[in-house]
Each structure stands twice: as C-alpha cells, then as structure tokens.
Amino acid sequence: MRSKITVVxxxxxxxxxxxxxxxxxxxxxxMFDIVPNMPQGKALDMLEAGPVLGFDSQVTGTNSYEDTVGSDIVVITSGFPRKPGMSRDDLVKKNQEIVSQVTEQVVTYSPDSIIIVVTNPLDAMAQLAHKVSGFPRERVIGMAGVLDTARFRTFIAQEVGASVKDVQAYVLGGHGDTMVPLSRLCTVAGIPIAQLISAERIEQIVQRTRDGGAEIVKLLGTGSAYFAPSASVLQMIDSIILDKKMIMPCAAYLQGEYGIEGLYVGVPVKLGAKGIEEVVEIELTPKEKELLQKSADAVKELVAVMGI
Structure with missing residues (x-):
C-alpha cells in the first residue's frame, strides 16, 4: 500500500x-488549498503528466480536509509570502492564525502523521505547530537548514569550481539573518574550505547564505524562492518515507541539546520512518556556541510575539 502525503x-x-x-x-x-478549483486544476494537470514521465502516483486536488484523512506526512506551506523589504519577523502574526488552523485540521484527520513546517518565519511556525498539535517532537519538523545548507554548498561549489556533490556543509540556527553556517566544518572532497578559499571570501559567502532568501525575493520583485525550498522538503520526505536515516539540519524542538531548552532551532538530526530519530550534537567552538545562542534568542523573541 502506498504512503499518503498531504501538501497544504x-x-x-x-x-x-x-x-x-x-x-x-x-x-x-x-494538494489542499482554500482557493476553489485551483488545486484540482493543478492536480489534474500533474496527473496527466504521469504517462509521459512514467509515474502512477495519484495526485488529488481538494478544498476539503476530509480528503487528507490518514496522511503519513503533512507538509504545511500555506501562509503569506515574504515581500521585498519584509523580514521573516514581520510575517509572524500574519501566519500564526493560518498555521494554527491548519495544524488543528491535521490533528483531526491525520493524528498519526509527521508534520513538516515550511511556512515562515519557519522556526516560530514549527514551535506553534508543535504546541497546537500536541505531537511529540519527533513528529513536528521544520524545513530550514536543508535549504540554507543547499545555498551554502551552491556558493562554495561555484567558488572553487567543484561539483556540489563534493561539498559537505552544515548551517545551524534559526532560518533567517542569524543562521550559523559552520564554515569550519565545510569540506570539498574532504578538504577543508579554509585550504581552498581565503578567510575574507568565506565570510562573504557566509553572508550571502544568510541573505539567500532575501536575494531571490529582491530579484523576483514579487514572490519568493520555491524551486530550492521544495527540493529541500523532498529530501526530508525521501529520508522519512524510505527510512534512509539521513542526517541533515532541520528545525527541531531542543530539550537541552546545545544548551537550549524548549525551543525550535536548526540542528543536525537523523530522519527516518518515525521522523526525528536522533538530534546529533556537534562539538562547537565558543564562538559558534555564542552565535547559535544568539540565533536561538531571535527565535525566542518571535515565539514571545505569538504568546505561546
């Protein structure tokens, strides 16, 4: 029997x-959306690509949560997009109501599901979904670090002229201006990037990574990134559905790990069939710990704004 995945x-x-x-x-x-007929139209269009691309997955568009019943994974993407000049922090109140309502429906129709939160501000929305759902932390995950790390890896690969497959990196912390790219641990084919790129240039790449989403928003003029974010969620779902147990940075509810208690922050986790199967603790330098705590404090401020 096939797995069932709902994308809200x-x-x-x-x-x-x-x-x-x-x-x-x-x-x-x-695929659920509140706009009448729109998800149905998109779903039918995708379904008709099946014979060409060779897939038999059923794709259903709906305006009713009843069609999502019994989902194994629910991905929450709905919410107001970020506009030019708008920080992720500005989004928090706008999207709090939406994510709360969606999460309540998820609990009603798919009480055993794993929730992946994509709506921004990501870490705060994951915290909200965790609280509203009452699910254990293993089953409420935020997509953040996978995307941020993909951007970091892209820029490094371009800088050294190597395949992105050879670039290994981690970006920790909140999904925003305070994220913490761990350049110290970044390698290209096992070679530390400090041996390949000047310290000044590394810092520029780190800053571009932090500004990655804003750079795309500015270029587009309207809307925000979606190719890389959707690919990042897909990698997470691959690891869960196929029980790959891949280790990747995601927003996870910390219970003392990294010295942080009761807060969603981006850290490396092992993703398997049960969701988060382990929070992987990397030994950080004092400076990295300081930056991670600063990032956590920024998330805490957003959570306080929501009053949860």
Missing part, C-alpha cells in the same frame, strides 16, 4: 513539491 498550500512551493513527489512515485499526494 498549492502555491509555488506547495505545487512544485507535489510535482516532485508525484515523480518520485512512492506515494499518493493530496
């Missing part, structure tokens, strides 16, 4: 993710 929000991130999932051919996919 049929905008650019959501619909692109649904297409990627359908092409994986390991699950049936439900």
């Amino acid at each position: 929000g049929a905008g650019f991130v959501g619909s692109t993710l649904v297409q990627r999932l359908a092409e994986r051919d390991y699950a049936d996919v439900v």
Whole structure:
C-alpha cells in the first residue's frame, strides 16, 4: 500500500513539491488549498503528466480536509509570502492564525502523521505547530537548514569550481539573518574550505547564505524562492518515507541539546520512518556556541510575539 502525503498550500512551493513527489512515485499526494478549483486544476494537470514521465502516483486536488484523512506526512506551506523589504519577523502574526488552523485540521484527520513546517518565519511556525498539535517532537519538523545548507554548498561549489556533490556543509540556527553556517566544518572532497578559499571570501559567502532568501525575493520583485525550498522538503520526505536515516539540519524542538531548552532551532538530526530519530550534537567552538545562542534568542523573541 502506498504512503499518503498531504501538501497544504498549492502555491509555488506547495505545487512544485507535489510535482516532485508525484515523480518520485512512492506515494499518493493530496494538494489542499482554500482557493476553489485551483488545486484540482493543478492536480489534474500533474496527473496527466504521469504517462509521459512514467509515474502512477495519484495526485488529488481538494478544498476539503476530509480528503487528507490518514496522511503519513503533512507538509504545511500555506501562509503569506515574504515581500521585498519584509523580514521573516514581520510575517509572524500574519501566519500564526493560518498555521494554527491548519495544524488543528491535521490533528483531526491525520493524528498519526509527521508534520513538516515550511511556512515562515519557519522556526516560530514549527514551535506553534508543535504546541497546537500536541505531537511529540519527533513528529513536528521544520524545513530550514536543508535549504540554507543547499545555498551554502551552491556558493562554495561555484567558488572553487567543484561539483556540489563534493561539498559537505552544515548551517545551524534559526532560518533567517542569524543562521550559523559552520564554515569550519565545510569540506570539498574532504578538504577543508579554509585550504581552498581565503578567510575574507568565506565570510562573504557566509553572508550571502544568510541573505539567500532575501536575494531571490529582491530579484523576483514579487514572490519568493520555491524551486530550492521544495527540493529541500523532498529530501526530508525521501529520508522519512524510505527510512534512509539521513542526517541533515532541520528545525527541531531542543530539550537541552546545545544548551537550549524548549525551543525550535536548526540542528543536525537523523530522519527516518518515525521522523526525528536522533538530534546529533556537534562539538562547537565558543564562538559558534555564542552565535547559535544568539540565533536561538531571535527565535525566542518571535515565539514571545505569538504568546505561546
């Protein structure tokens, strides 16, 4: 029997993710949106690509949460997008109500599901979904570090002229201006980047990574990134559905790890069939610890704004 995955929000991130999932051919996919007929139209269009691309996944568009019943994974992408000049912090109140309502429906129709939160501000919305759902921390995960790390790896690969496959890196912390790219641990084919790139240039790449989302928002003029974010969610779902136990940075609810208690922050986790199977603790330098705590404090401020 196929797995069932629901994607809430049929905008650019959501619909692109649904297409990627359908092409994986390991699950049936439900795409929910409140806009009448829109998810149905997109789903039918994707379904008709099946004979060409060779997938048998069923893709269903709906305006009813009843069609999402019994989902194994629910991805929350719905919410207001970030506009030019708007920080992720500005989004918090706007998206709090939406994510709360969606999470309540997830609990009603898919009480055993794993929730992946994509809506920004990411870490705060994951914290909200965790509280509203009452699910254990293993089953509420935020997509953040996978995307931030992908950007970091992209820029490094371009800098040294190497394949992105040879670049290994981690970006920790909140999904925003205070994220912590661990350049010290970044390697290209096992070679530390400090041996390949000047310290000044590394710092420039780190800053570009922090500004990665804003750079795309500025270029687009309207809207925000969706190709890389949807690919990042897909990698997380691959690891869960196929029980790959990949280790990747995600927003996870920390219970003392990294000296942080009761807060969603981006850290390396092992993802398997049960969701988060382990929080992986990396030994950080005093400076890295300081930056991670600063990032956690920024998330804490957003959580306080929501009053949860």
